[in-house]
Amino acid sequence: MESERRIGSFLKSIGASGHSAERKKLWLVTKTYFHTQIDEHLHGSLKRLQQDYVDCIYMHRLRDPKLVASQQTKEQAERLKKSGMTRFFGFSVHDEPVVECLNAAADTDHIDVIMFRYDCHYYPKSDLMAAIEKCHKKGIGLVAMKTGVGGMTLPDRYDPFRKRGLSQYESTLKAVALDPRIHSICSEMTTTDMVQQNSNALSTKASLADLDAIKEHAELVSHLWCRGCDHLCREASGAGRNLAVADSLRFLMYHDHYKKEEWARDLYQRLEPEQRDLYAIAAADWQSAERACPYHVPVGKLMQRVRERLA
Numbered sequence: 578m579e580s581e582r583r584i585g586s587f588l589k590s591i592g593a594s595g596h597s598a599e600r601k602k603l604w605l606v607t608k609t610y611f612h613t614q615i616d617e618h619l620h621g622s623l624k625r626l627q628q629d630y631v632d633c634i635y636m637h638r639l640r641d642p643k644l645v646a647s648q649q650t651k652e653q654a655e656r657l658k659k660s661g662m663t664r665f666f667g668f669s670v671h672d673e674p675v676v677e678c679l680n681a682a683a684d685t686d687h688i689d690v691i692m693f694r695y696d697c698h699y700y701p702k703s704d705l706m707a708a709i710e711k712c713h714k715k716g717i718g719l720v721a722m723k724t725g726v727g728g729m730t731l732p733d734r735y736d737p738f739r740k741r742g743l744s745q746y747e748s749t750l751k752a753v754a755l756d757p758r759i760h761s762i763c764s765e766m767t768t769t770d771m772v773q774q775n776s777n778a779l780s781t782k783a784s785l786a787d788l789d790a791i792k793e794h795a796e797l798v799s800h801l802w803c804r805g806c807d808h809l810c811r812e813a814s815g816a817g818r819n820l821a822v823a824d825s826l827r828f829l830m831y832h833d834h835y836k837k838e839e840w841a842r843d844l845y846q847r848l849e850p851e852q853r854d855l856y857a858i859a860a861a862d863w864q865s866a867e868r869a870c871p872y873h874v875p876v877g878k879l880m881q882r883v884r885e886r887l888a
């Protein structure tokens with residue numbers, strides 16, 4: 578909310594409001610967790626942004642493919658667009674079921690834009706690739722987010738972009754930008770250095786052969802990358818429904834690969850006690866969990882490391 582207020586003041590100061598020429602140069606979006614009361618949220622956002630309309634509103638962090646396809650969502654999308662408060666309507670999806678949400682959207686006519694977690698590690702995931710293709714053919718705008726994937730990816734020999742002076746972060750951004758089905762990337766830029774990195778990545782020349790090299794690498798490291806579908810491995814492990822496997826592995830990634838050790842430990846400690854129950858971790862059947870993991874992530878070894886580094 579505070580960021581909307583600040584952005585609103587700035588936009589007003591440069592004359593980007595109403596339907597002015599300056600405003601039309603911008604692509605302005607907002608999002609809400611309140612998937613069934615969007616009108617109310619959007620009114621508040623427009624007031625804070627000091628705008629008459631946004632270009633898109635997302636139902637944020639959607640998890641239910643049935644909601645994508647529902648009559649309620651269809652009516653809401655049509656009503657909001659007709660009111661002129663938004664030009665387009667969409668949703669964001671972070672965790673599973675990404676594929677099901679994308680497929681559900683492609684089967685409707687009321688979803689214009691989807692923002693979803695996507696980086697080069699997902700290339701070997703054929704059902705996701707098919708869902709992206711389906712949305713692309715349907716004409717749905719696709720926005721990738723969380724494209725920077727941490728320090729373990731893209732060793733030099735598989736990274737054609739680093740030879741051209743791009744950093745690891747820039748390389749992973751470039752890999753997604755090369756995908757012709759992705760229309761935009763939601764990329765955090767909180768410093769001028771980050772603005773420069775984003776600009777470097779997008780302005781560096783690359784070919785589809787470069788993309789093939791990245792895909793080859795993605796196949797090789799696919800098993801190191803957890804996608805957050807922990808209902809699968811947790812159930813197979815018998816660890817009980819409360820153990821936070823995916824969150825623990827995400828925090829371990831922050832610790833090991835982003836090198837944000839203190840922050841990672843802090844996030845882990847903020848989990849509820851039953852979500853980080855050391856007894857449950859020790860007693861779980863991780864071999865069965867690994868067999869249930871569609872990506873063959875060595876989840877037992879990684880949970881052991883969670884105990885050593887974060888607990």
Ligand code: SF4
Pocket residue numbers: 802803804805806807808809810811822823826869870871872873874876
């Ligand atoms: S370890 Fe595998 S099954 Fe478990 S959350 Fe990660 S990717 Fe999904």
